[in-house]
Amino acid sequence: MAVRDKALTYVGTRRIDGPLVVVHKPHDVGFDETVEIQDPQGNFRLGRVLDVGDREAVVQVLEGTSGLSNQATRVRFLGKTLELPVSADMLGRIFDGLGRPLDGGPMPLSTTLRDINGAPINPYSRQYPREFIQTGVSAIDGMNSLVRGQKLPIFSGSGMPHDRLAAQIVRQATLLGEQTQFSIVFAAMGVKYDVAQYFTRTFEQSGVLANVALFLSLASAPSIERLLTPRSALTLAEHLAFDLGRHVLVLMTDMTNYCESLREIGTARGEIPGRKGYPGYLYSDLAEIYERAGRIKGSDGSITQMAILTMPSDDISHPVPDLTGYITEGQIVLERELFQRGVYPPIAGLPSLSRLMKDGIGEGYTRPDHGPLASQLFAAYSYVKQVRGLAAVIGEEELSVLDKQYLEFGNTFEMKFLGQGEYENRSIDETLDLGWKVLSLLPRGELHRLSEALLDAHYVGEKESEVQTVALGDEPAFKPLVPPEK
Amino acid sequence: MSQTVLEHGEIVRVSGPIVTARNMRAATMYEVVEVSDLRLIGEVVRVVDDVATLQVYENTSMVRPGDPVYRTGGPLTVRLGPGLIGNIYDGIQRPLKDIEAHSGAFIRRGEKTDPLDPDKRWRFVPKIKAGDAVTAGQVLGTVRETEAVELRVMAPPGLRSPARVQSIAPEGDYAVNDQIAVIEDADHASVPVQMAQSWAVREGRPVARRLPADRPLITGQRIIDTLFPIAKGGTAAIPGGFGTGKTMTQHALAKWSDADIIVYIGCGERGNEMTDVLTDFPKLIDPRSGRPLMERTILIANTSNMPVAAREVSIYTGITLAEFYRDQGYHVAVFADSTSRWAEALRELSARLEEIPAEEGFPASLPTRLAQFYERAGMVEPLSGGTGSVSVVGAVSPPGGDFAEPVTQHTRRFVRCFWALDRQLADARHYPAINWLTSYSMYLEDVEPWWKRTDPAWAELRNQTISLLQQEDKLQQIVKLVGPDVLPDSQRLVLTVCEIIKTGLLQQSAFDDVDMYSTPGKQMALLRAMLHFYERGKAFIGSGGTLAEVRSMAIVQELVRAKSTVPNDDEEGLRGLTKRVDEQFDRLERR
Ligand SMILES: Nc1ncnc2c1ncn2[C@@H]1O[C@H](COP(=O)(O)OP(=O)(O)OP(=O)(O)O)[C@@H](O)[C@H]1O
Numbered sequence A: 001m002a003v004r005d006k007a008l009t010y011v012g013t014r015r016i017d018g019p020l021v022v023v024h025k026p027h028d029v030g031f032d033e034t035v036e037i038q039d040p041q042g043n044f045r046l047g048r049v050l051d052v053g054d055r056e057a058v059v060q061v062l063e064g065t066s067g068l069s070n071q072a073t074r075v076r077f078l079g080k081t082l083e084l085p086v087s088a089d090m091l092g093r094i095f096d097g098l099g100r101p102l103d104g105g106p107m108p109l110s111t112t113l114r115d116i117n118g119a120p121i122n123p124y125s126r127q128y129p130r131e132f133i134q135t136g137v138s139a140i141d142g143m144n145s146l147v148r149g150q151k152l153p154i155f156s157g158s159g160m161p162h163d164r165l166a167a168q169i170v171r172q173a174t175l176l177g178e179q180t181q182f183s184i185v186f187a188a189m190g191v192k193y194d195v196a197q198y199f200t201r202t203f204e205q206s207g208v209l210a211n212v213a214l215f216l217s218l219a220s221a222p223s224i225e226r227l228l229t230p231r232s233a234l235t236l237a238e239h240l241a242f243d244l245g246r247h248v249l250v251l252m253t254d255m256t257n258y259c260e261s262l263r264e265i266g267t268a269r270g271e272i273p274g275r276k277g278y279p280g281y282l283y284s285d286l287a288e289i290y291e292r293a294g295r296i297k298g299s300d301g302s303i304t305q306m307a308i309l310t311m312p313s314d315d316i317s318h319p320v321p322d323l324t325g326y327i328t329e330g331q332i333v334l335e336r337e338l339f340q341r342g343v344y345p346p347i348a349g350l351p352s353l354s355r356l357m358k359d360g361i362g363e364g365y366t367r368p369d370h371g372p373l374a375s376q377l378f379a380a381y382s383y384v385k386q387v388r389g390l391a392a393v394i395g396e397e398e399l400s401v402l403d404k405q406y407l408e409f410g411n412t413f414e415m416k417f418l419g420q421g422e423y424e425n426r427s428i429d430e431t432l433d434l435g436w437k438v439l440s441l442l443p444r445g446e447l448h449r450l451s452e453a454l455l456d457a458h459y460v461g462e463k464e465s466e467v468q469t470v471a472l473g474d475e476p477a478f479k480p481l482v483p484p485e486k
Numbered sequence B: 001m002s003q004t005v006l007e008h009g010e011i012v013r014v015s016g017p018i019v020t021a022r023n024m025r026a027a028t029m030y031e032v033v034e035v036s037d038l039r040l041i042g043e044v045v046r047v048v049d050d051v052a053t054l055q056v057y058e059n060t061s062m063v064r065p066g067d068p069v070y071r072t073g074g075p076l077t078v079r080l081g082p083g084l085i086g087n088i089y090d091g092i093q094r095p096l097k098d099i100e101a102h103s104g105a106f107i108r109r110g111e112k113t114d115p116l117d118p119d120k121r122w123r124f125v126p127k128i129k130a131g132d133a134v135t136a137g138q139v140l141g142t143v144r145e146t147e148a149v150e151l152r153v154m155a156p157p158g159l160r161s162p163a164r165v166q167s168i169a170p171e172g173d174y175a176v177n178d179q180i181a182v183i184e185d186a187d188h189a190s191v192p193v194q195m196a197q198s199w200a201v202r203e204g205r206p207v208a209r210r211l212p213a214d215r216p217l218i219t220g221q222r223i224i225d226t227l228f229p230i231a232k233g234g235t236a237a238i239p240g241g242f243g244t245g246k247t248m249t250q251h252a253l254a255k256w257s258d259a260d261i262i263v264y265i266g267c268g269e270r271g272n273e274m275t276d277v278l279t280d281f282p283k284l285i286d287p288r289s290g291r292p293l294m295e296r297t298i299l300i301a302n303t304s305n306m307p308v309a310a311r312e313v314s315i316y317t318g319i320t321l322a323e324f325y326r327d328q329g330y331h332v333a334v335f336a337d338s339t340s341r342w343a344e345a346l347r348e349l350s351a352r353l354e355e356i357p358a359e360e361g362f363p364a365s366l367p368t369r370l371a372q373f374y375e376r377a378g379m380v381e382p383l384s385g386g387t388g389s390v391s392v393v394g395a396v397s398p399p400g401g402d403f404a405e406p407v408t409q410h411t412r413r414f415v416r417c418f419w420a421l422d423r424q425l426a427d428a429r430h431y432p433a434i435n436w437l438t439s440y441s442m443y444l445e446d447v448e449p450w451w452k453r454t455d456p457a458w459a460e461l462r463n464q465t466i467s468l469l470q471q472e473d474k475l476q477q478i479v480k481l482v483g484p485d486v487l488p489d490s491q492r493l494v495l496t497v498c499e500i501i502k503t504g505l506l507q508q509s510a511f512d513d514v515d516m517y518s519t520p521g522k523q524m525a526l527l528r529a530m531l532h533f534y535e536r537g538k539a540f541i542g543s544g545g546t547l548a549e550v551r552s553m554a555i556v557q558e559l560v561r562a563k564s565t566v567p568n569d570d571e572e573g574l575r576g577l578t579k580r581v582d583e584q585f586d587r588l589e590r591r
């Protein structure tokens, strides 16, 4: 697309409406074009064109419209879409949602400019992700394995320890048998300063800060900027992964705030709202972000995405988690009840799911017993939930012997298998062996999902299972440890 | 698409994928246009006076008012000929492989590629001679498209009789655009015929007549074939919340269905799922042809991050390709994942067109559009004679997993199989999570004659199973309130048998090499043994035996595991199940 040599400046706007300004009779302006807006004080803001006709252009102002006036605002159309200069030097730096330094350092020097909207990855060019990432967290590695190039979000609720879990994953994530370190791109949308601070400190403590690029659009920043933040972050991630061949872990928090900004724009434009007021295109918009994860044939790099979102009122059917679940490759769901019982990480046993697990585990990746073991744990745990329901009605004493065994299994599973220390890093072998021990609390005849051969090899027997059982209401098996002193 | 001297339009407005242009008085509805000098492909969706509204299939960033619009004079068509099978296309039939060759791993706009390789030569074998009479759709010759598929080159569907062959190419190697025959039609005009033909995607291809459904599409999935069968030429919906198994079920069906051709449309879903098919299918062997599954499969991929307008058209592209093979006398199965994303594309475009919305923002035309799509399924007598069919299976992704929403509700009106996925089953990792109480098939009577020939006991065994499962549901309600102990052994036996049926028959792992596909024979053998177990158990308990004794028999474990321990072709092993039920009960009774 030819770039105009001289950008036209318009003095005065026609209408200012929420995050939008409307420019009268634009000339030669393109859809999605970047706009520079000068407020009456002479400060510059960025915007982009959402709709353009021969009579008017609707511009979304990324840094908010406060202080703008119809009379004194100057608008310049820059003749191109929003671009981000990208380079490996951006690691170790802090930027705002549009990629401008917030750390007092200089603009990164780069001649490589990338459209922050990216372009769709050709499905034919993708490489199916299948390399197991060991996070050291049993509930993830054992039951919901993450693989390199996957998009696996954390569905949380307010006050739950999603940040701590994400930080633990960042600290511990490794590839089995490889030394390669992840480069980390961190995007914060509308979160409080102390959350950003917490992550920065964690990166610092684990000595990876030089390998992290932060894009911060905090709660104090104009909300519309959040729409660009994940896009800027992913534009850098794509450069690192697919131009430079690095393995990139992209952490995005909190996607619910992102969605709220999108709703704001929709409302300002007078669009017909969808469920809970979110725009009908929320699915497609989120997909543009999440589908930027993956692997590409012929490139050594990868983008693994972990997005955190809080479910309003812990409601998983709320449009934000719902549509996210329809796009991502599974979800790690945090459960209020486990949290209140002191289990860390409170990863819900049943609704959590990793869809790429099946291809990244087993022979040649983890261990041949991994898949069947996980499947049996799920099945048994789901029966535990039924038994608990029954126990609540008829009383625990009235349960059959077998059902009581299930209860014991369930409690132990939650406390010892799901539960672990915040600084406890379990190898996949430890996780799987622990799984077998817990499972061995059940009679062998109950374990339909395991072949006789596997049972012969791993089933420890009800009696011999060394794992200490716990009852509901016991203290958590592992107290969250303090960070090891350096 | 030829560039002629049609007048250019001029853009007056751009709003995402919807562009308005003036000086378009002569444009026709659904005419294809090229937008701006990037020549982005679009379609006319509304004309008012001289202003046309266009739906553009590619990203319109930096397209401006004042930019030109080039008309092509024709509707959106697909190319039909050898080279379709094994290919992966985007929503408007651009081969993704060629796009990669031009623009790398990220899709650039304005790519123009030939749907069928114009240089590749195919061996054509004529089946008709010069001078022969010929009718519309008649087979003129054949091409071996893949080891598994013979493509039949047909006379144009619109050909008016009486017509005759003026000339036909001798056996030899030809490219898709080479002329292979000339036909003189009823008006004595010469109609040249190429190996490939074009067809407008929004129009169904004509057939001689529609036929009633009369045989099942065997899918190898036990809960489907045994309990809720779909007929060849039938329609089915798989509704379910996220992660309940829509895609896995569709993949399993695409792998193991006894269709001749599979068209898989990834419509607004994940890129990796298409990659999965692309890596898996060439390695999997079709049990019927002995050839890789990719040799009977066509993929249409318009993933969620690709332009939304192309998502809307992708299902028409897919079903038109399916009809093309149906017309050659093949049985084709179309899978669309997900029709909800397609409906959302309709909604988004309709909102941009500023139409008055009906339920939940969907256009009022939603039910009609759904009906039109499913209506293109069916068992038919093609113009070329014989029989052919298009079966359609659509995934539905209801918001919040709640089936009381417009897309699920309207789809229900137009499909005859409803495989309802259940969140609770999925959470318990009971896969496929098809709920046996809320799912249904309206093809039971249609497929019964086929079963009569295959295994006459099917209808009876099926009904008995359904009734046991319904009884179990009632009993479970009681158990939930008071525990299982109050039930007499005869009723607890029902619980035990249903447990066996659920784990040993209805649950089926897509990842287990033996379990992932069951022949009708194996399905019946398993079910027969399980129901026989029930009969013997009932008699045993009736004459004073206890459930504990029944449950302790080794056969219980064997029945539960047989799905993955006894392969399809081990007839001995399968028959042995019922035999061992008898043996073990005999032994119990003798004690
Ligand atoms: N038949 C099956 N055998 C084994 N696992 C299954 C089966 N069906 C589903 N699963 C499991 O469930 C997961 C989710 O299934 P799937 O991707 O088909 O869900 P979906 O309904 O298509 O979800 P979405 O609407 O988000 O696309 C799979 O990754 C797999 O782990």
Ligand SMILES: [Mg+2]
Pocket: B246, B247, B248, B269, B337
């Ligand atoms: Mg799916």
